[in-house]
Amino acid sequence: MLKGFTRKFKPLEILSEEELETIHRGALNILETTGVRVEHDRALKLFADNDCKVDFEGKRVRIPPWLVEESLRKCPSSYRVKARDPKCDLMIGGNTVYFMQGMGMKYLDLDTWEPRAATVKEHRDAMIIADALDNLHMADGIFFYMDRVGIPAPMVMLENLASGIRNSTKVEHFGYELGCEKFAIKMANELGIGLDVELDSAAPLTLFKDPVEAAFRYVEAGINIQPTSGAGMGADGPATFAAAVTLQDAELMAFITLAQLIRPGIGLSVQHGLGVTNMRTGNSRFGAVGESIAGAMTNQLFRRYRIPTVTTAGFTSDSKKIDFQCAYEKALGALISVISGGNLHVFHGGVHAELTWSPVQQVLDDDIAGWIGHLLEGVEVNDETLAIDLINEIGPIPGYYLNKEHTRKWWRKEQFIPRVADAEPYPLWMKEGKKDALALAKERVEEILATHKPKPLTAREEQIVEDVLKQAREYYKKEGLISDEEWTVYMKTLESAD
Amino acid sequence: MQAEIFENLQKAVIEYDVEAASSWARRAVEEKADPTKALDALTQAIRQVGDGFGRGELWLPDLVGAADAMQSAVPIIEEELRRTGAKRVLPGTVVAGTVFGDIHSIGKTMVCVLLTADGFDVIDLGINVRAEQFVEAVKKHRPDILAMSALLTVFASEQKKVIETLKKEGIRDEVKIMVGGGAISQEFSDRIGADGYDPTAPGAVKLARNLIGK
Numbered sequence: 048m049l050k051g052f053t054r055k056f057k058p059l060e061i062l063s064e065e066e067l068e069t070i071h072r073g074a075l076n077i078l079e080t081t082g083v084r085v086e087h088d089r090a091l092k093l094f095a096d097n098d099c100k101v102d103f104e105g106k107r108v109r110i111p112p113w114l115v116e117e118s119l120r121k122c123p124s125s126y127r128v129k130a131r132d133p134k135c136d137l138m139i140g141g142n143t144v145y146f147m148q149g150m151g152m153k154y155l156d157l158d159t160w161e162p163r164a165a166t167v168k169e170h171r172d173a174m175i176i177a178d179a180l181d182n183l184h185m186a187d188g189i190f191f192y193m194d195r196v197g198i199p200a201p202m203v204m205l206e207n208l209a210s211g212i213r214n215s216t217k218v219e220h221f222g223y224e225l226g227c228e229k230f231a232i233k234m235a236n237e238l239g240i241g242l243d244v245e246l247d248s249a250a251p252l253t254l255f256k257d258p259v260e261a262a263f264r265y266v267e268a269g270i271n272i273q274p275t276s277g278a279g280m281g282a283d284g285p286a287t288f289a290a291a292v293t294l295q296d297a298e299l300m301a302f303i304t305l306a307q308l309i310r311p312g313i314g315l316s317v318q319h320g321l322g323v324t325n326m327r328t329g330n331s332r333f334g335a336v337g338e339s340i341a342g343a344m345t346n347q348l349f350r351r352y353r354i355p356t357v358t359t360a361g362f363t364s365d366s367k368k369i370d371f372q373c374a375y376e377k378a379l380g381a382l383i384s385v386i387s388g389g390n391l392h393v394f395h396g397g398v399h400a401e402l403t404w405s406p407v408q409q410v411l412d413d414d415i416a417g418w419i420g421h422l423l424e425g426v427e428v429n430d431e432t433l434a435i436d437l438i439n440e441i442g443p444i445p446g447y448y449l450n451k452e453h454t455r456k457w458w459r460k461e462q463f464i465p466r467v468a469d470a471e472p473y474p475l476w477m478k479e480g481k482k483d484a485l486a487l488a489k490e491r492v493e494e495i496l497a498t499h500k501p502k503p504l505t506a507r508e509e510q511i512v513e514d515v516l517k518q519a520r521e522y523y524k525k526e527g528l529i530s531d532e533e534w535t536v537y538m539k540t541l542e543s544a545d
Numbered sequence: 546m547q548a549e550i551f552e553n554l555q556k557a558v559i560e561y562d563v564e565a566a567s568s569w570a571r572r573a574v575e576e577k578a579d580p581t582k583a584l585d586a587l588t589q590a591i592r593q594v595g596d597g598f599g600r601g602e603l604w605l606p607d608l609v610g611a612a613d614a615m616q617s618a619v620p621i622i623e624e625e626l627r628r629t630g631a632k633r634v635l636p637g638t639v640v641a642g643t644v645f646g647d648i649h650s651i652g653k654t655m656v657c658v659l660l661t662a663d664g665f666d667v668i669d670l671g672i673n674v675r676a677e678q679f680v681e682a683v684k685k686h687r688p689d690i691l692a693m694s695a696l697l698t699v700f701a702s703e704q705k706k707v708i709e710t711l712k713k714e715g716i717r718d719e720v721k722i723m724v725g726g727g728a729i730s731q732e733f734s735d736r737i738g739a740d741g742y743d744p745t746a747p748g749a750v751k752l753a754r755n756l757i758g759k
Contacts, residue, residue, distance in 0.1 A: 152697065152727075152728060162730065193697060194701075194728070199702075200646075200700065200702050200703070224646060224697075225646055247648070249648055249649075249650070255648045255673075257648070279651060281606060282651045282655070283650065283651040286606075324605070326604040326605040326606060327601075327604065327605065327745075327747075328605075328744070328745035328746065328747070328748075329605055329651075329652060329655045329745060329746040329747075330652075330727075330744075330745070400727065401696075401727060402727060402728075
């Protein structure tokens with residue numbers, strides 16, 4: 048199992064117990080009074096069979112507070128997700144913190160700083176790098192590079208999942224769209240791996256048909272889910288933090304109630320991502336401090352429920368370039384997310400909004416994750432680390448510590464050494480071509496691709512992946528979701544990629 | 546009296562007061578104020594708010610708040626206009642929706658609200674709209690503009706499908722097509738043969754006006 052990082056100190060708390068209780072009660076009130084719109088007949092019936100007031104025509108479900116609280120109690124406080132290599136299994140929850148690949152639909156061209164569709168090779172390279180990075184614990188082959196050259200839309204998520212499974216041994220994050228979950232479940236079951244699956248509720252107070260259908264499929268198959276909510280504050284959610292977090296709590300608790308009614312005890316975490324609305328353009332402000340404030344509030348709230356949280360503040364920035372703004376927005380968002388108690392942070396590779404992604408950013412983010420992780424691990428205070436005897440032995444100048452056994456033993460544990468930060472003295476820096484972190488990260492990308500070889504699939508595993516992809520391709524073609532023209536380009540793309 | 550009514554209609558829009566706007570609209574009808582002039586007064590007010598937005602003094606919630614106030618008054622006055630046999634001159638009709646597979650709503654809703662406030666007749670098809678539903682709506686409503694949104698790249702190609710279907714049906718040239726959403730770029734818009742793209746909601750209104758030359 049991957050250890051990840053352990054947060055060894057009390058998390059940052061920005062709400063009082065009384066404020067938490069007020070938010071919780073407010074959310075229960077919303078669920079009982081207004082309820083949620085659920086666009087799924089089977090779910091409506093399931094809620095009705097479990098003492099909820101259901102208006103079948105209006106598709107409205109009002110959930111009694113006792114049922115919500117009982118459902119919260121049924122959620123395990125942690126759960127294990129199986130990877131292809133058992134060494135990469137994850138145990139999500141408690142004080143453990145993991146980092147996951149972030150989102151960005153397109154490849155970011157670092158010469159023009161403009162987005163474009165990604166090739167098969169670029170996705171493969173991104174996953175190989177993910178496999179190699181020390182501080183990246185969960186792969187997310189699907190939510191970056193959703194715009195793929197030559198791959199028709201209905202197959203993108205499954206092709207990305209397959210690319211992830213083939214090129215990385217880490218746990219895969221997944222989703223749902225156009226029923227692709229049927230094939231993902233089949234692939235995971237036959238390979239004997241788990242998935243951690245993001246399913247959206249939509250603000251305000253709506254559970255659409257597709258994510259609910261996917262919830263039935265995944266939860267019945269025993270696959271872990273991440274109910275998600277992420278309104279834009281002042282747009283599809285209220286403008287105040289208190290109200291936005293309360294509304295989000297209601298949406299997440301409705302989804303949790305549904306999941307626990309489908310299969311009591313299913314392991315889940317909640318992914319929260321309240322967004323700050325840019326009131327000039329209507330877009331979300333991904334690098335805003337508000338995301339961190341809402342995230343810290345939600346972490347605190349769900350820690351009270353003993354349910355793990357997936358955080359997104361700083362998973363991407365508002366900057367178009369890998370630059371100062373990108374770095375501070377991402378680093379601060381990630382820092383606040385995990386010191387306030389987040390368990391899994393969506394992070395590596397995302398550059399601008401949910402639009403661009405870069406392997407170079409992924410390598411840079413791994414340093415930020417390592418830096419933050421080192422902080423989380425805290426300090427050890429005992430006789431050996433205190434070293435009073437040593438301090439007395441060395442005494443004042445000319446005494447020093449560089450030649451001591453204690454230093455040799457401890458300095459490496461006490462320091463975090465970033466892989467691509469520039470830490471050279473000036474003369475050396477000038478001599479070696481004045482390289483900055485971006486230049487060093489580009490070099491590391493090349494180095495990893497030249498040297499890292501992920502554990503390959505066995506012939507049987509490869510057959511499973513290819514068989515499921517084949518079934519999915521034929522299904523979507525038959526359904527008319529892949530045109531003849533798209534099919535021809537798709538087949539050529541796959542052939543040339545091989 | 547008429548001057549007072551027009552002044553209060555404008556004040557209601559500028560102060561985002563939905564109730565006052567509808568109340569003064571009803572008053573305008575009762576007092577037999579000229580409905581064309583009442584609509585002009587409302588239009589001037591929303592332009593004033595739009596100018597404030599343009600100068601960076603007002604923000605999106607102000608723009609949408611004023612649009613809501615205006616929309617609470619317009620149907621009342623329009624009805625009076627119809628009753629008197631006069632006709633409101635609209636810049637155009639827009640059919641709008643978020644494409645199939647995509648359940649993101651807020652961006653499309655903002656564009657619809659702002660287009661409506663600018664005088665357009667907007668038919669909002671909602672979210673998760675299939676290509677055939679867009680085509681059907683174009684045939685039924687004969688709009689000047691078809692506006693399609695997609696947040697996720699996976700679904701952006703759905704917009705292309707709509708355009709291709711319109712071509713097959715021989716009605717592509719009867720409607721201007723604008724696209725938007727997180728997944729869309731000018732390059733994508735050009736590639737799929739749309740007529741226009743803008744990355745922001747307020748920009749979409751200007752684009753709509755430009756597309757139909759008004």
